[in-house]
Amino acid sequence: MREGLWVAVRISAPILAVALVAGLVVGLFQALTSVQEMTLTFVPKLLAILAVFWVTMSFMTGALTSYFTATIVPIIMAGG
Template sequence: MSHLMIVDLARQAILTALLVAGPLLAVALGVGLVISLFQALTQIQEQTLSFVPKLIAIACVFLVALPWMLQVLGKYTTELFRSLPTLPH
């Protein structure tokens, strides 16, 4: 197996992981930013105030995006398994 093929497989795996994790990370970032702004304006420095809304928002996005995530991961896995017989040893 050549180095270019290994790099290509790793690149595809990383891009798929970023594609699947991207919506969850974006929501966590957005909610964290809003909560941090709220804490700065009200001077409330409670740690759970930041954690609980992020947890709820990520859980909601995860439930909504789960079918799409499974479709992306299934497509990647299927393409990977189909390409295995054509890979040189």
């Protein structure tokens, strides 16, 4: 279970980090310019998250595949 949680953290860390950075940059921009548009916070974060997801998709797939073949499949094959 601990290894499964660690895999989940490794997979989600790039997306969460980019969402945090994009949120901080947009928030700083809004504070400096006094522009309080709701789409300004949503659209850049969404685009950044999608870009990072697209770039790291092979890493995520590899991490999940190796976790399942090394951990989950042997447990299933052993019958519990």
